[in-house]
Amino acid sequence: MSINKPGTLVYLVDDEFSVRDSLALLIESTGQSVRSFESAEAFLNNYDPEQPGCLLLDVRMPSMSGLELQGELLKREIFIPIIFISGHAGIPDSAKAFRAGAVDFLEKPFDNEILLERIDEAIKKDIVSREQFIEHREIQNRLDHLTLREQEVLSLIVRGHSNKEIAKILDISNRTVEAHRASIMEKMQVKSLAELMVLATHSEMLNDNLLRS
Numbered sequence: 001m002s003i004n005k006p007g008t009l010v011y012l013v014d015d016e017f018s019v020r021d022s023l024a025l026l027i028e029s030t031g032q033s034v035r036s037f038e039s040a041e042a043f044l045n046n047y048d049p050e051q052p053g054c055l056l057l058d059v060r061m062p063s064m065s066g067l068e069l070q071g072e073l074l075k076r077e078i079f080i081p082i083i084f085i086s087g088h089a090g091i092p093d094s095a096k097a098f099r100a101g102a103v104d105f106l107e108k109p110f111d112n113e114i115l116l117e118r119i120d121e122a123i124k125k126d127i128v129s130r131e132q133f134i135e136h137r138e139i140q141n142r143l144d145h146l147t148l149r150e151q152e153v154l155s156l157i158v159r160g161h162s163n164k165e166i167a168k169i170l171d172i173s174n175r176t177v178e179a180h181r182a183s184i185m186e187k188m189q190v191k192s193l194a195e196l197m198v199l200a201t202h203s204e205m206l207n208d209n210l211l212r213s
Contacts, residue, residue: 009051149180
């Protein structure tokens, strides 16, 4: 099974050298790049947020545990997919890990093929999340270029109001609404109302501010 995805990286954090060594060899046999660390602190000092991939993390380690590292990553708003591995953890640990967003929790000894499948899934998840973030940021950038009046008009368009209704609500002329609508379409880089609706309803700015009743 090949999980090699150019430009991606599997971070491996485990305090036992033998575990790091064997897992690194297994993962690298697929062509996938791996970086290993003996502690959570070492990982934090070397993590590159621009590097897509996933984190293979031991639960119980001295100093900072895997669950504590997961909590620290959340505080730093780092959302790398985490696969926990453990030979000692019980149901409470796994439940806590999943509640905090872990993608999987494997108990040692685990099937190597299953591990590789989970890593593949986690990397795909991270790639998709990053693509969605970039797309969302681009949409938000376009919205940020709208004037306050254009944002008001867009909000009403998304709510399903016609030009005539928008003109009445905002106490402006139909022609002015049409002008704002044309400007909105141009700035949002869309050619149809359907495209505009898709972009607008996925906007954090619109959802958080303009659509409040």
